[in-house]
Amino acid sequence: MDLKDLISYVTRALVDHPDQVEVNAVEGDRTTVFELRVAPDDLGQIIGKQGRTIRAVRAILAAATTRSNQRAVLEVLE
Known part of the structure; x- marks a missing residue:
């Protein structure tokens, strides 16, 4: 599973749509x-609430990238 799939999987579980x-x-x-x-x-x-959920998703992303020398940033667009 790559990082894009990981973000998609986690966020799809959190939303109504x-x-x-x-x-x-x-x-x-x-x-x-x-x-x-x-x-x-x-x-x-x-x-x-107070950005806790997106902070947790970003922490999961950071943990998934620790072994590689890559840096990953997650931005939420409107």
Whole structure:
């Protein structure tokens, strides 16, 4: 399972409209930026209270990239 699939799997489990979850990867030299788009109704569920949910998803992503010399950033787009 690659990182894009991991982000997609985790976020689809959190939202009410899993069919509207999109994850795009923009790769740089050492950093990969993952752009996450969800339905407008699900934006609050992804961010969570005081950003706790998105912080947890970012922590999972960081843990998945520790063995490689890559850096991954997750951005939530509206």
